[in-house]
Amino acid sequence: MQYRQLGKTDLNVSRICFGCWQLSPHYWGEVAVSPWEKALATALDAGINFIDTAAVYGNGYAESCLGKLFKENPGMRSKVVLATKFLGNFENSATGASFPDTRYDFILRSCEGSLKRLQTDCIDLYQIHAFDSLTNPAEVAAALLRLQHEGKVRWFGVSNLNPEQMRLYAKYFPVDCLQPLYSLVTRDIENETLPYCLAERMGVIVYSPLYRGLLSGKYGPESTFSDGRRYDAHFSPKALARYRTALDELRPMADGMGLTLAEFAVNWVLRHPAVTCAISGIKTADHVSGIVKAAGQEMPNEIWHQAAGIMLQAKKEALAE
Numbered sequence: 001m002q003y004r005q006l007g008k009t010d011l012n013v014s015r016i017c018f019g020c021w022q023l024s025p026h027y028w029g030e031v032a033v034s035p036w037e038k039a040l041a042t043a044l045d046a047g048i049n050f051i052d053t054a055a056v057y058g059n060g061y062a063e064s065c066l067g068k069l070f071k072e073n074p075g076m077r078s079k080v081v082l083a084t085k086f087l088g089n090f091e092n093s094a095t096g097a098s099f100p101d102t103r104y105d106f107i108l109r110s111c112e113g114s115l116k117r118l119q120t121d122c123i124d125l126y127q128i129h130a131f132d133s134l135t136n137p138a139e140v141a142a143a144l145l146r147l148q149h150e151g152k153v154r155w156f157g158v159s160n161l162n163p164e165q166m167r168l169y170a171k172y173f174p175v176d177c178l179q180p181l182y183s184l185v186t187r188d189i190e191n192e193t194l195p196y197c198l199a200e201r202m203g204v205i206v207y208s209p210l211y212r213g214l215l216s217g218k219y220g221p222e223s224t225f226s227d228g229r230r231y232d233a234h235f236s237p238k239a240l241a242r243y244r245t246a247l248d249e250l251r252p253m254a255d256g257m258g259l260t261l262a263e264f265a266v267n268w269v270l271r272h273p274a275v276t277c278a279i280s281g282i283k284t285a286d287h288v289s290g291i292v293k294a295a296g297q298e299m300p301n302e303i304w305h306q307a308a309g310i311m312l313q314a315k316k317e318a319l320a321e
Contacts, residue, residue, distance in 0.1 A: 001047030002295050004276045007176050007203030009155045011081050011124060013050040015270055015295040017205055018043045019279035020053035023062035033065055035284045040069065042285040046292045050081045052179070052205065052279055054129055055114050056088035056098055067119035077120055083205075084118065085159055085179075086110040087129035102132040107143035111152055127157035127179060131165045141172035157203070163196040175202065179279075182206035182269050184215055184311040185234065185243075194274040207279040209269045210262055214240075217247045217261035239318035246314035253303050259294065264307075266294035271304050 002015045018040060022031050040051075053062045063084060070077040088098030089106055101110075114123065126147065128140070147153040157177035158166060169175050178197055180189045186208070197204050210216050212229055221237040221244070229235045234243070247261055254264035269278050280291045 015277045017050040017279040019281045020062040022281040038285045042288045052083040054085035063117035083125035085127040085129040100132045102135040104143045126153040130160045137172045177203035183211040203276045209278045215265035242318040263294040271299040
């Protein structure tokens with residue numbers, strides 16, 4: 001496993017981050033916890049030392065599952081860099097719905113809730129899950145800096161923010177890391193966001209490098225989805241048929257590098273100089289060896305651009321009216 005310094009922090013993280021979004025029944029449906037637990041243990045044995053979760057994943061469920069493992073396996077917590085996120089206020093929701101909230105008191109309560117569920121006394125990277133336009137950044141900063149002063153949070157990050165929003169927050173508190181969506185079919189951040197992160201020496205943890213499994217090569221026009229993907233135009237029968245053709249074009253490139261299509265797609269995002277690591281929502285132990293292999297080599301520039309061009313054309317045709 002390869003490791004990188006996360007921006008200007010003192011955190012040395014594996015290039016593959018173990019994500020916990022899969023423990024979100026509202027989006028993904030029920031996920032068996034036992035295979036997930038074995039997958040995490042296997043990932044740690046393979047050298048993955050970075051775990052990312054969020055309070056809103058299952059409205060505390062993902063954090064609780066992780067905290068249970070920390071309690072049952074003394075020493076596990078000290079071996080990992082732990083990141084979580086806050087934003088969704090689901091405190092008074094009987095339906096599980098939440099609303100964006102970065103007010104001072106809520107941030108403090110949310111952090112205490114995460115610490116309790118995670119069964120830890122400190123979060124290494126505490127991230128704002130998305131931008132909240134209703135709260136003054138000075139109020140956000142006051143809460144975060146208090147948590148840091150109390151030793152409950154070490155470093156700060158944001159997720160899903162654009163450069164202008166990051167510049168605004170950076171006037172009030174240090175923004176050490178960004179967690180954006182990035183894959184062969186979701187490349188909007190290349191023009192402004194990733195250059196900004198490079199210029200500011202920020203860490204970048206990209207999520208959905210396989211775009212919810214689309215780039216794994218296992219779906220075709222006959223595939224059906226009962227989870228949140230059924231509302232996503234990328235997963236319509238027409239789109240899946242076009243993407244399958246494009247992935248068939250990528251397959252020889254992947255074979256030439258000794259990678260599967262999924263490994264190739266993850267390796268592609270890791271090739272960008274701004275990207276520190278890629279989050280993988282690993283569900284079973286047998287997925288670990290492949291995803292670790294994706295971080296083992298550097299993709300040649302010409303292959304990177306060729307793959308990007310193939311998928312750009314596929315996306316245009318897949319989503320055309």
